[in-house]
Amino acid sequence: MKPEVVAIVAVAKNGVIGAEGGLPWRISGDLKRFKALTMGKPLIMGRRTFEALPRPLLGRELVIVTRRPSLSAPGARFARSPDEALEIAREIARASGAKEICIGGGGEIYRALLEATDRVELTEIDLAPEGDAYLPPFDLARWRETARVAPERGPRDEADYAFVTLERRRG
Numbered sequence: 199m200k201p202e203v204v205a206i207v208a209v210a211k212n213g214v215i216g217a218e219g220g221l222p223w224r225i226s227g228d229l230k231r232f233k234a235l236t237m238g239k240p241l242i243m244g245r246r247t248f249e250a251l252p253r254p255l256l257g258r259e260l261v262i263v264t265r266r267p268s269l270s271a272p273g274a275r276f277a278r279s280p281d282e283a284l285e286i287a288r289e290i291a292r293a294s295g296a297k298e299i300c301i302g303g304g305g306e307i308y309r310a311l312l313e314a315t316d317r318v319e320l321t322e323i324d325l326a327p328e329g330d331a332y333l334p335p336f337d338l339a340r341w342r343e344t345a346r347v348a349p350e351r352g353p354r355d356e357a358d359y360a361f362v363t364l365e366r367r368r369g
């Protein structure tokens with residue numbers, strides 16, 4: 199069976215997902231959810247997001263999209279296009295038995311792989327910060343909200359947030 203392609207993204211009320219190469223908020227609950235959703239699965243990300251990671255993402259097989267032929271990093275695979283990244287991630291999933299392929303951003307890669315995405319695990323952040331990376335608004339005629347949970351804000355969460363699942367409407 200083909201693994202499901204799942205994009206995991208935190209987005210502010212104004213569509214911002216990033217600023218100056220990083221996240222414009224600190225929300226511990228969201229980082230924990232990202233870890234839980236991606237653990238043990240192939241994880242595709244753009245070169246800019248990869249280079250901005252504060253620490254290695256252990257337990258996930260990274261597939262980095264870049265046009266630069268000379269990049270390498272221990273424990274990561276490199277793809278020359280978003281489609282090639284999907285192929286590599288499918289290979290990894292076949293070999294490991296993972297049932298999902300995760301897309302972990304950033305803006306360019308979410309956009310490039312949106313058509314291939316079956317499900318979006320969105321974190322809606324109750325802020326409207328300035329930024330330079332965006333998620334385009336979802337055409338809700340093509341997506342169905344199937345879950346919404348608003349966790350209680352903890353001491354290491356800078357804002358309120360909600361976890362929302364969107365599934366692509368088929369047919």
Ligand SMILES: NC(=O)c1ccc[n+]([C@@H]2O[C@H](COP(=O)([O-])OP(=O)(O)OC[C@H]3O[C@@H](n4cnc5c(N)ncnc54)[C@H](OP(=O)(O)O)[C@@H]3O)[C@@H](O)[C@H]2O)c1
Binds near residue numbers: 277280
């Ligand atoms: N809120 C969230 O959930 C979330 C998640 C992840 C990231 N982010 C944020 O998003 C921002 C980064 O996003 P971004 O859009 O600037 O960059 P990005 O999507 O992380 O990476 C862009 C890079 O991917 C490569 N790339 C893109 N399209 C390609 C193609 N068709 N073929 C080959 N390579 C391609 C290029 O790498 P080369 O330049 O090496 O060729 C390009 O510079 C950061 O602020 C980050 O913190 C937010």
